[in-house]
């Protein structure tokens with residue numbers, strides 16, 4: 003993979019269902035080789051975006067490029083290089099797990115029939131379903147179906163994996179396996195685009211993240227960027243409390259007495275670059291004993307961006 | 317993305333192409349073909365010379381006699397078990413469309429197949445022998461004629477037979493002309509028009525289409541006075557002039573069939589299954605001749621189904637009841653006589669009064 | 671990351687998979703068995719009541735005289751209802767069934783290609799039409815041979831043919847009747863692209879087949895009759911006459927082709943532009 007190339011790129015991507023904008027002017031850039039977390043509460047437009055990426059739904063407006071080609075014009079040549087799990091797994095209940103995979107693999111014209119059995123078995127093995135391969139899929143548990151869906155995405159070597167809520171229905175053990183799987187795929191060089199409404203999942207596996215809320219993109223960048231943006235409070239320890247208060251006020255910050263005597267804290271209401279704030283303090287001659295930028299947890303940040311509670315965005 | 321509506325183009329084109337095919341192809345083929353001119357006399361000779369032709373084809377017969385729609389009443393007459401009675405057979409012939417396959421292997425070998433829903437009636441003529449077969453009843457009739465006679469093979473006739481019949485009946489009272497060429501069953505034809513000079517008849521004209529290569533009459537249409545659609549038409553919808561396999565005319569009754577034998581005497585032309593009917597008495601001449609069946613004929617027709625049917629189509633008139641179609645009138649006098657002719661009812665009434 | 675095999679293959683694997691699925695589904699197997707039961711029931715019923723002969727349609731009488739007619743009678747009985755019923759179920763299920771399972775999205779991102787998937791689905795339905803017709807004929811011939819004497823067959827025109835020629839006619843019957851169902855299958859395919867509820871598409875297809883047959887017997891609509899897809903369904907008599915007539919075969923083929931073209935392109939227009947949201 004060329005450095006700096008984008009595996010997925012959208013511009014002004016919009017999808018309208020009747021009067022409702024499910025996805026609104028979305029611009030995302032997924033670097034090649036990244037593990038990209040696509041975060042947002044239920045109903046924020048993640049699955050709809052993924053459907054448009056995969057050519058299942060047409061965009062109302064906007065552009066998509068995937069693996070360097072414009073979509074959906076190049077769907078047929080790009081999709082064989084993309085593995086995907088969309089809105090949960092789907093199975094033929096009357097077929098065995100193995101027959102399910104063989105069926106979907108046969109739809110891919112680039113997949114050789116000669117190697118089908120071997121590839122199906124390898125994919126089943128990779129998700130730990132070998133023991134249940136002959137069982138009819140209607141007898142699978144939710145987690146087993148989810149694994150089968152992942153196995154389908156891994157039938158051939160892929161350049162890009164798009165996984166929509168891959169840990170839904172998995173037990174904690176399965177969730178951990180999924181994380182390991184994503185890491186190992188990323189290590190092989192596959193770009194992984196993974197959506198979730200759970201921050202914890204993204205936080206543990208992703209290098210990049212985009213946050214959706216009610217169809218809009220509200221944040222995007224590396225996980226570190228997002229953490230940095232999440233700084234909400236600074237604590238200044240200094241004997242020169244008045245001077246420090248004055249400098250902070252110049253940046254528009256209200257300061258309060260800190261937890262110890264010779265300290266101040268200030269909540270960051272607007273986004274103030276922390277490094278410039280510390281520089282300003284030093285230039286003003288404030289003798290610093292300590293300067294701490296306190297980040298809110300990413301979770302607080304997520305809630306701040308997307309709104310509190312479990313309300314499904316409408 | 318190429319506009320989505322382009323995907324609908326095939327769906328829009330298909331009906332256009334189909335309609336164009338259905339409408340334009342017949343238009344293109346219907347052009348009046350250019351043929352060397354023939355006088356009526358030459359055309360009649362041409363027809364006479366076609367008696368040896370071998371061919372096979374599908375003949376369609378249709379009637380637009382202005383009869384009330386009998387299909388609701390006559391449902392049992394269509395293909396049902398009752399369709400052997402003469403009245404229902406007549407209903408079948410006089411309403412709607414019928415078709416038959418015809419195979420002709422020369423002047424005295426022919427086979428006619430009238431198909432029905434999963435049933436068929438066959439009439440096979442082979443020299444002095446004739447067979448009929450009805451698949452519904454699995455019944456065979458075998459008619460052998462003494463040499464030199466021609467067994468009557470029933471009401472269904474080939475266009476050639478009908479044409480001959482019309483030509484034989486031609487009289488000085490008819491104007492014969494040749495009109496523009498046309499196409500029948502995909503073949504170029506001459507059209508011979510017979511127009512009665514007689515004003516009394518309901519027949520407006522008869523058009524005979526004659527194949528331009530073989531002289532075989534392919535189509536006969538009888539027009540009623542002042543009508544633009546043929547009141548009665550019988551003609552080929554497809555025809556193929558290839559030699560016929562002789563085995564087609566050699567009929568062997570199938571195992572299990574009931575076979576009825578008939579002998580036809582050379583001097584009598586009584587049809588095998590109509591032996592009971594009395595010969596009609598004909599008055600008048602030419603196009604306006606009237607056939608009169610003596611008293612009692614009407615009640616002979618009267619099984620209950622038939623009389624229900626007759627009640628539906630007959631209207632009371634002075635002296636009896638009558639049926640007037642665009643081509644033929646029937647008058648059932650109160651005394652039981654039946655008069656039939658291609659004339660208006662008042663003429664039948666007048667004839668009955670004599 | 672490399673493509674191990676960048677050559678496109680013909681994609682016959684999907685067709686093979688589709689046909690396997692059509693015939694491995696319990697539901698479809700049950701329908702085929704039910705169709706096979708039609709000639710068996712007819713033959714057994716005639717066998718049990720064979721002494722009280724003389725009544726009933728002509729074909730029922732012919733059965734006891736010749737076992738080979740069982741197939742024909744069963745076909746005639748199946749054509750108006752059972753056959754379109756089963757064909758409607760399979761054709762209505764084509765796209766809507768996959769949409770309902772959710773597997774449609776995985777086939778499309780595999781990628782199957784929307785046109786190719788539609789063609790493969792139609793081919794699967796057509797294969798079912800063939801199998802459904804064939805099973806009626808084959809079961810009929812078999813049970814007829816088992817219960818009744820097998821004699822040379824009398825055709826509708828009164829001529830007699832031998833076993834070999836009868837076999838040819840049986841094959842022609844299968845070809846004719848399965849072809850008759852192709853137009854209905856195309857309609858089912860189109861209806862199936864309109865919904866994600868397979869039962870809806872199936873029911874609509876079956877209702878249309880009944881409607882077409884009803885319209886076909888209304889004399890007021892005579893002008894419409896030659897355009898109804900069921901118009902030639904019972905034209906099998908043409909194959910049972912001597913010499914054999916291909917008139918119905920030809921007209922029927924043309925008509926079915928027309929329906930396939932119209933509803934096939936409609937199905938394409940709909941399916942190629944549709945958002946797959948299930």
Ligand SMILES: Nc1ncnc2c1ncn2[C@@H]1O[C@H](COP(=O)(O)OP(=O)(O)O)[C@@H](O)[C@H]1O
Pocket residue numbers: 019022023024042043044045046047048049050051315316947
């Ligand atoms: N088929 C549809 N018709 C109408 N609205 C839809 C449809 N699918 C999704 N939506 C709406 O689009 C929004 C985004 O849905 P979705 O992309 O599924 O969210 P997420 O995957 O982030 O939970 C929701 O408000 C949902 O109600």
Ligand SMILES: [Mg+2]
Pocket residue numbers: 045048049050089166167
């Ligand atoms: Mg979702």
